[in-house]
Amino acid sequence: MAQPGSIVKVVVPVAGMGTRLLPATKSQPKEMLPVGRRPVVQYVVEELQAAGLRQILFVTGRKKTAIEDHFDPDPELVRTLSSGGGYDLLSELEYTETPARFFYTRQSVPRGLGDAVAHAQEFTGDEHFAVALGDSIIMSRDGSSFLHEMMAAHLANDAACTLAVEEVDPADVYRYGIVKPQGEVGSGDSLIIEDLVEKPRAGAAPSNLAIAARYIFSPAIYEAISRTAPDRNGELQLTDAIRLLLQLGERVQAVRLRANARRYDIGNFESYFKAFIDFALTDEKYGYMVRQYVKRKAREI
Ligand code: UTP
Numbered sequence: 001m002a003q004p005g006s007i008v009k010v011v012v013p014v015a016g017m018g019t020r021l022l023p024a025t026k027s028q029p030k031e032m033l034p035v036g037r038r039p040v041v042q043y044v045v046e047e048l049q050a051a052g053l054r055q056i057l058f059v060t061g062r063k064k065t066a067i068e069d070h071f072d073p074d075p076e077l078v079r080t081l082s083s084g085g086g087y088d089l090l091s092e093l094e095y096t097e098t099p100a101r102f103f104y105t106r107q108s109v110p111r112g113l114g115d116a117v118a119h120a121q122e123f124t125g126d127e128h129f130a131v132a133l134g135d136s137i138i139m140s141r142d143g144s145s146f147l148h149e150m151m152a153a154h155l156a157n158d159a160a161c162t163l164a165v166e167e168v169d170p171a172d173v174y175r176y177g178i179v180k181p182q183g184e185v186g187s188g189d190s191l192i193i194e195d196l197v198e199k200p201r202a203g204a205a206p207s208n209l210a211i212a213a214r215y216i217f218s219p220a221i222y223e224a225i226s227r228t229a230p231d232r233n234g235e236l237q238l239t240d241a242i243r244l245l246l247q248l249g250e251r252v253q254a255v256r257l258r259a260n261a262r263r264y265d266i267g268n269f270e271s272y273f274k275a276f277i278d279f280a281l282t283d284e285k286y287g288y289m290v291r292q293y294v295k296r297k298a299r300e301i
Contacts, residue, residue: 007128007151007216010053012044013116014134015061015107020268029064031134033266036279037286040266041067042095043137049100051147053130057103057123059116067134071095071102112235117217118225128154128218131238133265136213137275138164140261147214150255153190154216160250161221161242162190164214166257173205177239179254180206190253195246196239209254211239212263220250 018030025033031041048056058067073096081089105119117131130147138146146164154162165179180195197206215238224244230236246252257263264275280290 006155007130008053009055009057009124009127010048010130010132011057011059011117011120011124012041012048012132012134013059013107013113014041014064014067015059015110015116016113016135017061017110018135018267021266021272027063029067030266031064032066032070033272035137035264035266035272035275036283039070040137041134042070043139044132044134045071045098045100046095047138047145047147048130048132049098050143051130051145051151053147054100055103055123056100057105057120058134059107059119060104061107061110068102068104071098073097110235112230113238114225114228114236114241117238117241118222118236121219121222124219126219128216131215131217133213135265135267137264137266138212138214138257138261139264140258142260144258144260146255146257146261149189150214150216153253153255157190157251157253159190159216159253160218160245161252162216163193163242163252163254164212164257164263165191165209165254166212166263168208168210170205170208171202173202173208173210174199176210178205178207179209179211181209181254190255193246193252193254196243196252198237198239209256211254212257213265218250220245220248224248 014029014031018025021030032039045056060067078090078093103123107116107119140146150162150164163179168176176199178197178200179193181191182194195206221241224241225236228236228241228244242252264271266272266275281287281294283290
């Protein structure tokens with residue numbers, strides 16, 4: 001049986017327009033918005049590296065070149081800091097010295113997440129691969145790699161698709177893709193999935209387990225995407241392609257986010273603000289100051 005380490009490629013879709021974050025995203029990628037001291041996509045790349053995913057394909061689009069620039073080593077900036085007494089800031093650029101290799105492809109028109117993933121077909125070939133949404137951070141408190149766990153479950157069960165899922169408030173199910181697990185929701189490592197529903201009404205949802213921005217796929221997903229019809233907005237939805245995998249009799253499973261892990265989706269202002277506050281409060285360098293400030297402020301409001 002293949003080992004988790006045998007999955008080395010990951011696709012990071014970052015081509016969406018981020019309309020829910022306008023005007024902040026009018027001329028810059030939402031994936032570059034800072035959460036605490038780093039842009040969102042830097043946390044994503046750190047997570048991928050921790051999982052041993054060394055070949056990273058960004059599916060980019062218009063106005064997204066800042067992402068490419070961010071991961072490029074910058075010898076001129078390094079020289080300026082070295083000669084101008086900015087030595088202590090050099091460590092902030094260490095993330096650019098990475099064994100990971102970056103690849104870029106362009107989705108010129110954002111036609112949905114399914115279409116974005118389809119752009120990776122030549123890159124991943126006949127290998128299993130991961131997909132990590134560039135606007136969502138997954139942080140585990142003990143530093144363990146949730147993606148690694150997902151890859152192990154994926155390969156052990158020879159699945160066509162392994163989804164990350166997290167429990168959400170039943171009142172919030174209408175915001176998410178919700179899975180229908182087979183039978184009772186057990187405590188096992190992976191749940192077999194029977195169906196998926198995109199943004200169900202509260203009360204009509206088959207569970208409160210929401211798809212959480214990380215996926216592992218076999219190459220079968222490409223066939224499913226190519227056979228998926230666009231939705232009424234003309235977008236190819238990844239969840240529709242996964243439903244097709246189910247109809248084709250493929251194994252679709254889910255791994256639940258552990259209690260010690262959290263997902264931060266910064267796709268709308270409410271969750272973006274919450275993510276920023278959490279990261280600022282726990283920042284190694286500035287957290288103490290922020291906590292004092294917030295305590296003072298809390299007394300005023
Ligand atoms: P979202 O659907 O949340 O992003 O996609 P969006 O379309 O940019 O958001 P709104 O609705 O306009 O505010 C989740 C991730 O998938 C990427 C996005 O860049 C984001 O990181 N994505 C989405 C693509 O790469 N291509 C697409 O066609 C759609």
